[in-house]
Amino acid sequence: MSPRTKSMRCHDWINTLLPEEIVLEIFRRLDSKHTRDACSLVCKRWLSLERLSRTTLRIGASGNPDFFIHLLSSRFPNIKTIHIDERLSISLPSQLGRKRRKSGSSYFKLHSVFQEDMPEAEQFDSYCLSDLGLITLSDQFPALERLSLIWCSNVSSLGLVSLSLKCSLLKSLDLQGCYVGDGGLAAIGRCCKQLQELNLRFCEGLSDVGLVELAEGCSKSLKTLGVAACAKITDKSLVAVGSHCKSLETLSLDSECIHNDGVLAVAKGCPLLKVLKLQCINVTDDALIAVGKYCSSLEALALYSFQRFTDRGLCAIGAGSKKLKNLTLSDCYFLSDQGLGSIATGCKELTHLEVNGCHNIGSVGLEAIGRSCTRLTELALLYCQRIGDNALHEIGKGCKFLEALHLVDCSSIGDDAICSIAKGCTNLKKLHIRRCYEVGNKGIMAIGDNCKSLADLSLRFCDRLKYSSPDHLRYPSFFPLGLHKPYLLFPHALVDLSMLIELFCFCWHNHNEHHELPVTVGDEALVSIGQCHSLQTLNVSGCHQIGDAGIIAVARGCPDLSYLDVSVLQNLGDMALAELGEGCPALKEIVISHCRQITDVGLSHLVRNCAMLESCHVVYCPGVTAVGIATLVSGCPNIKKVLVEKWKVSERTKRRAGSVISYLCIDL
Known part of the structure; x- marks a missing residue:
């Protein structure tokens, strides 16, 4: 190699020729945080430019709000969006101290001074954002446009007043779970005249006083309002919103204190309303009739737990809201076919x-x-016992653009319905079926043969078994696991209640229904699904007739598979895991809990080739030992979570990967 060639290779052409504006624009166009972080490590110049280009920060609970916010502002001066979520945990200051003590970091020193001689309760409070942190935030980020304070319980009106005075450009404010008062909300209304979005879910300290003053102050800008579990906010606030906020487009209400008057005022005063979500047990048909009459721009309507709402209100929506695109009806017991x-x-x-x-x-x-609705793209039917095959037959004939179908506990829907969907809706990309015991191989095979774009398939507990012995009825909730007495299931542990509920519903139905021929989803169905090469997500938990053959077919035909749940499959063995390791290198999450045939051998084959694996659940797999868990955590460089019994984790594994180990069971 000539000296000139070496010189050209060593020369930094990018930093020499590209100005900062071009590099900044490149960073702005990178949509992946992982990619941005990787690029920022190339050199100091790129690190500083990446920090300049960043406009969004997401923060969990912070140790010292004042110092932490100041530190972020010095590194990221152009931030316009901040999300602070106190539900996200952090490492304790003592842990940070052990990691940074050698470098003499001022961060550790500050935390040491901050925590010295402090009562334990106050130390816990110090991990949460307080008014001091919010004041610092408003001082350091005066150009802030969007702020989310999720469950920041230490923030009060004092911090909001400072925020309103310094951040007058604020457009979006989320105060979910914050115990702020009326004074802070009123200050936002007086100073933040560009506020467009406001979320007040679970803000128990607010009343009509604050919301009325905000509605008056942000009358020209407010477009989105959410209120839930605020006992002191009544119709008076909604009347003010309807009177002043003519540009309101989205309203979400969950309250027992809201009656017809409030919804009527919004319907009459906000003609641009596009999204309305109501969970208000005291609202009746009269309010919905007004919505249908005055809100001709309505595009999305969600009605939850309406006890006083009948077909009369829904008919008014159908007659007046011609632009409606999204409709959710949940627990509306008095609606019938007439309204739909x-x-x-x-x-x-x-x-x-x-x-x-x-x-x-x-x-x-x-x-x-x-x-009639030929543009339908997503349909969800949950706990609809009276809807049968004929309904989905019409959907298959008329809704050619259907892409997503969700079925839960629909006992009258069977294979014929799924076949109609498969033949008519060939663009189907997502199919979720849970506890629909009349759906078996025939319907799922039709999906595999016709819906080649399928990317997300979930078949949970779609299995009906045939039993003959009356002994099986004695302990129905735990029998499918091969056990004959309930106390033998988990004698020394507390278990995930959601799994038990699934098992109970599944077995109770199986043991109270008797058919000559069982309807099951088995290997034949998954062999057909193996033709859907775009499949990325698969959940077949509780489908007991699925074994190695079906999973092997998926492994060989679906190389893009990234999520797999095969829990409670008693016939699944190591051969399937070996094939998954060979055929699905993109696999990131796998759930193999309650699989009695899986052993350390299969687990080692899986992790050998699935280098991208991030999460693995291996609870109650008797063939998996501490050796297998050690192999799992050592063979997967990207592993973030392993769910396993505590006694299967060796001391060495705890020292090596204790942060990624989670224990579902707690010893009694």
Whole structure:
């Protein structure tokens, strides 16, 4: 190699020729934080430029708010969006001290002084953002536009007043779970005239006084308002919003203190309303009739737990809100096919529909949707016992653009319905089915044969077993695990209640239904799904007839698979894990809990080739020992979470990877 060639290779052409403006623009166009962080480590110049280009910060609980916010402001001067979530845990100052003591970091010194002679309760409070931190934040980031303070319980009106005075350009404020008072909210209304979004969920310290003054101050700018579990906010606040905030587009209400008057005022005073979400047990049809009459721009409507709401209100929505695209009906017991039929007739642009626990809605209403709403792209039916195969047959015929289908506890929907969806909705990308015991191999095989774009498939507890012995009825909730007495299941541990609930519902249905031929989802179905080469997410937990053959077919046909849940599969063995390791190098998360045939051998084959694996659940796998867990944490450089029994983790593994080990069970 010539000296000139060596010189050219060693020359820093990028930093010499590219000005800072170009490099900054490159950093702004990088949409991945991981990529941005990697690029910032190239050299000091790139590190400083990346910090200049960053506009968003996400922060968990912080040790010393004043110092922490000041430190961030010196490194990232152009921040416009800050998310602070106190639910995210942090390392204790003592841990930070052990890591940084050698370098003589001022961070450790400050925490040491801050914590000295402090009572334990006050030390805990010091980890949370307080008014002092919020005041510092407003001083250091005067150009702030978006701020989220999630469950920052130590923030009060004092901090909000400082924020309003310094950050007058604020456009979005999320105060979820903050116990702030009316004075702070009123100050935001007086000073932040550009505020567009406000979230007041679980702000128990607020009343009508603060919200009324904010509505008056931000009357020209406010577009989005969310209120939930605020007992002191009543119709008076909504009347003020309806009177002043003519540009309001989104309203979310969850309150027992809101009645018809408040919703009526918003409906009449906010003609630009596009999104309305209501969980208000005291609101009746009269309010919904007003929404249908005055809110012609309405695009999304969600109604939760309406006890006094009937077809009369839903018919008004269908007659007036012609632009409606998204409709959610949850636990609205007095709605029937008539109301859903009115939506189908009047709202031709409907794209998303969710019906959850509305027991009077049957096949007739959904058939009308299939015939009229041809633009439907997502359908969710949860706990709809009266909706049968005919309804989905019409959906398959009329809704050719359907991309997502969710079915939970729909006992009257079976293979014929799924076959109709598969043949008519070939663009289907997401299919979630849970506890629909009439769905078996036939329907899922049709999905695999026709829906080649399928990327997300979940078949949870879609299995009906045939039993003959009356002994099996004695302990139905735990029998599928191969156990005959409930106390033998987990004798020394507390277990995940969600898993037990799933098992109970699954087994109770199986043991109280008797059929000559069992309807199951087995290996034949997954062999067909193996043809869907775009599959990225697969959940077949509780489908007991699935074994090695089905998972091997998926492993060989779906190289982009990144998430897999095969928990409670009693016939799954090491061969399937070996094939997954060979065929699915992109796998990041796997759940193999309650798989009795899995051993350390299969686990070692899996981790040998799945270098991207980040999460693994291996609870109650008797064939997996401490050796397998050690192999898992040592063979996966990107591992972040391993869920396992405590007694299977050796002391050496704890020392090596204690931070990634999680224990589901707690010794009694």
